[in-house]
Amino acid sequence: MAKAPTKTKPSASADGETKTLIIAEKPSVANDIAKALGGFQKYDDYFENADFVISSAVGHLLEIAAPEEYEVKRGKWSFANLPVIPPHFALRPIVKTESRLKVLQKLIKRKDITGLINACDAGREGELIFRLIAQHAKASQSIKRLWLQSMTPNAIRSGFENLRPDLDMQPLADAARCRSEADWLVGINGTRAMTAFNSKSGGFFLTTVGRVQTPTLSVVVEREEQIRQFISKDYWEVKAEFIAAAGIYEGRWFDPKFKKDPAETDLRENRLWSEAAAQSIVAACRGKKGTVKEEAKPATQLAPQLFDLTSLQREANARFGFSAKNTLGLAQALYERHKVLTYPRTDARALPEDYLDTVKQTIENLAEHSQEYKPFAKQILHGDPTDPKAKAGYGWIKPNKRIFDNSKISDHFAIIPTLEAPKNLSEPEYKLYDLVVRRFLAVFFPAAEFRVTTRITESSGHHFKTEGRVLVSPGWLTVYGKSIQADDELVPVQANETVQNEAIVVVPLKTKPPARYTEATLLSAMESAGKWVDDDEMREAMAEKGLGTPATRAAIIEGLLFEKYMVREARELIPTAKAFQLMTLLRGLDVEELTRPDLTGNWENKLALIEQGKMKRETFMQEIAQMTQRIVKRAKEYDSDTIPGDYATLKTPCPHCGKAVKENYRRFACEQCGFTISKTPGGRAFEYPEVESLLQEKTIGPLQGFRSKMGRPFAAIIKLSEIPEDDKDYPNAGFKLEFDFGNSANDETEAIDFTGREALGVCPKCSGAIYEDGMRYICEHNTGPNKTCDFKTGKVVLQQEISTEQLKKLLTTGKTDLLTNFKSNRTGRGFKAYLALDPSGKIGFEFEAKAAGKAPVKKRAGETAASKSADKPKRASRAKAAEGA
Template identity: 90%
Template sequence: MDHPKALIIAEKPSVANDIAKALGGFTKYEDYFESDDFVISSAVGHLLEIAAPEEFDVKRGKWSFANLPVVPPYFDLRPIAKTESRLKVLQKLIKRKDINQLINACDAGREGELIFRLIAQHAKAPQAIKRLWLQSMTPAAIRDGFASLRSDADMQPLADAARCRSEADWMVGINGTRAMTAFNSKSGGFFLTTVGRVQTPTLSIVVEREELIRKFVSKDYWEVKAEFIAAAGVYEGRWFDPKFKKDVAAPDARENRLWSEAAAQSIVAACRDKKASVKEEAKPATQLAPQLFDLTSLQREANARFGFSAKNTLGLAQALYERHKVLTYPRTDAKALPEDYLDTVKQTMENLAENSSEYRPFAKQILQGDPKDPKAKAGYGWIKPNKRIFDNSKISDHFAIIPTLESPKSLSEPEQKLYDLVVRRFLAVFYPAAEFRVTTRITEASGHHFKTEGRVLVSPGWLTVYGRSNQADDELVAVQEGETVQTESISAIPLKTKPPARYTEATLLSAMESAGKWVDDDEMREAMAEKGLGTPATRAAIIEGLLAEKYMVREARELIPTAKAFQLMTLLRGLDVEELTRP
């Protein structure tokens, strides 16, 4: 037998190419690379899908309730037609006599695990399996990954989870879609009504919000605003009720809202041209830098800041990871780094200080740190153990998205914007907290109280990274202790209560992420506390799927459910299918 070799299967051709370059010594053939020890080839995403075996399946004409649900005793694998030639290449390589080991180099996540497992199952591969687990695509990271391959036994739980999810999606999606389609088509015709395990509960969140907006009845209320003259100048105050307490029964009530014009006008009349006394208290406040990005928080920020859709952000982050190699693996749900990552962070900072004029001053400042800090390690500055940043217990498969040691070359404008978001967040997290002085001033005229708030930035801390320096945001006009001020002008302002806002992609991603909190069953809520609807990697596709199926439309940044969505929800509620209408 020839010298035994390991077959490395990557998820896409570009990754196979990167692995060959990083390991070196390969000859390129049409569909694979080969060296003395390895053969490398790749899938192109999913090559197989699960399906019910022929004898258990129900054909489209028979989609009636009598033939449902379809619960096959096992699942067959069906090659996906447009990539079948790729599957044949891999099968041929797996059957080679000199291949004695398979290395799964598909994306390091649940989906990558499934892509590989289905190929190995379909080819009835007898070889031992090892797993390449990458956090970033730099050549050094690829070589390190090969030096510490994971065992097949280590990966079994992830493989089981991947299979379980894909089979659950099939069971709910196929049976739900067929049942709803049968119901909608019972008086003739064929009305395809798609339903999904994650898609439909997500849609219910959007529909429920729209129902609240439609039912909303606006109420009139008044606020009273006054201007007061002090020796140093004029400032504004807003009337409030110091005895106000929040009440669940009155969700619209606020400390500064008056529900009748007469009440507002009586305050105006009582305080007009009157003298007033002033009390104020100033408290220091600090604000920590936001945590490092996981995929969902990056998608939210990019949607709020640049209007990027969740799908676009994922595509850009994937390109920055795979093609440009300047970011770590993006499909992550962690906002922390491993506890042994201080040295890598230090190298990354040194790299930014050396190669980027834009980030140099911040990276240098972090490496320099505070010379008087006794805890700082020489050369590490502000980079030190800190559970908010370095915490193994907060990491499952992958850690937070951070820049790699590669410097970016030729990024497109959207790629540059996203890269900048990640780098600035990475720099900011090592900076000290921003410090403010918050002043609350209460002006009392004729027994009525007016509130004025001012916030002054004392030390910008991490805000420096975002271009903020020590400036007064809303510095209040100074009032001396015991000074009496004069009411200069006062008026009642008529306003209306507003309905809840429609979801944008940013707010819907947040709602999906925290969907566990809305579960009524205590035990289920406990189980879902850390989990939401979908995973960071699938949420974008779920939203896009609902748009493609015309269950929602995008108007400016708002997501609006269509009549089709309302029909489906009415139908599911009418049939009492709670599982698909609640998170």
């Protein structure tokens, strides 16, 4: 057991004793290892006993970078400094975790530390985290690998009894480095090249690309293109009611000669493409008799397979609306903090073949400690006593390749509950835990059995189909509360019974476009991305991998949302104008490999070969360097005025001459006069409804997402200002686009006239009236040379828009609602806070209490909240974070 901390730390052993340093990926794992092994003294940053020192990283502590002599400090967004392909990679500490890196360096350099154990997460990324730390610290000690699938004490102790030699892990380490370095080369060079291309005409239009994010975005854009191009067609169905001796049933007309054509997805056996044809069926069958034939067949349905991370994310999104990111966070907490689930970042849906005893223990544990799952667990353990394959006491737990299959497991097995009983789970944590436990129990139950009935009623030469499915034996559905329901049965008919047509109607319908992606369906598309690959060998390689990994797919989706390539509306993911522009660019430059799953499929295939020792790391990296050269070369050499693409004609006419305004790659331009505006002012792509509104109203905003030339985000109102006819810079244009940062002209020397404007409230400093003025809210006494008050605040504060309703609430109650979209200028991190007035009338942030019963935390910000609005672009110190893959 770990002991209480002491103030004095031991120095390196002076009596010749040697120790092994265990490096975990996270502090909580280090703590679990110390508890499982026992006998440790706890210090601030590590645990220590007679044999071991245990410490941890906090995820990635280092990032790869170009060596100092190859890194471009200025002008990195220009073609002059591309491509960046250094002969080797340097390591750079991640600033926010540098103190933790220094702790590990100091421990590695202790004279009594003669061995290292890599206890980071079992997988490619965990291997990389440890290897980079060891490289940076120039560690020379021998290395062994702890490979954990579960965080229970027994699993940890078992792992230490079966440490893997470092030589066995070298291929995995090579694959991890290749993945990291290749992502860096494509992400950095691709992003800088596309940004340089898009910024050639001025401004700064950050255009991120990446090996996984861009093909994923392509999937979403292609679906949206299908929706936009979809032309709905009218069709008709005919439905009839028939009276039998035992009651009334409904049938739907169908064509028994229909054959499905994969190329014609709109065609169905029950659709009629002429209203006249539908009406002729009604006329022929109304009031007529019909003869009945039916066939009943038994059908079975097996329980779904155990969860891997992607299927768990899909299910949680579909059932509870959880984002993929939230599901991963919850699953990680259930594994790491609560110890009730096995390792969640897995792509396997099977268990090891020698896991029958562990499964039996787990189900016995559920039977003993959980009233909710007890009846199902006992049923599994009891099983079928007459089954000759059943092992005594194991019930339905028996060898089954659908559940226990070593060939279907790579680094980790399926997500299942552990022997730990859950305590103090939050509601979302419990929902996810319950999903996993019920899936785990269900997979051992027998199949559900149904009786499927197909009834064909023929009347006047026309055929009507009636289908029914009756649950005969619920099997695994019992775990989800299903039972036999006799009232689901169809009204019975006798063999060859004659029935009477009681009513028949034509139902007019329209074909519908394909549905937009949700996170659940996009995760499925990423997982099965191989189906879009033409090459048979590549498709087979991607069958197991898809786009990204289970552990990274949530981050990829969140990254696309963060970069404003997509927006989330309800559960739908909708690509933005910026996304369409990127796809147009990549297609026009003929670098479509960045938009197709082939690229990541090829990589994953070769990374797997490296892991298996069948391909050399050097060969892979040479291929990546060649591809990077080609991407940059295409962008540099493109010399046409515009990129070819499918461009729109706006609905709103030119505000100057009334003719049509058409889109090209860079601009919206009138086909007649000189009127033209950029599609990406300030590096932000216009959405079609926004530019339509701007042309109609001559102003729009405040809008967010603009970037200064240095890459700093800002918000502004956009206006179309009239141009004097003699302005030589804008001949015959009529209007020009301008940013309005909210400061009325000459408001320092001339008071603003607020006549006719709505007063929003009373100034907390001088009791004057507060008005909206451009990008700010301002006191009426805070303008002109004789101003007597200094109260004002931005309409956008740290990228959080402050609506007039929230401003009114602030002025009347002293505090806004909890606002959730603030972003720190310093770190870029989002946070939630209230805006609140202090007794002097200054605005500051007030934060939610972290524990029940505590008062909210107030942070005196003076004029901070008011002055840190994104009124004007400010100089950015670094744009590195936005270059990602």
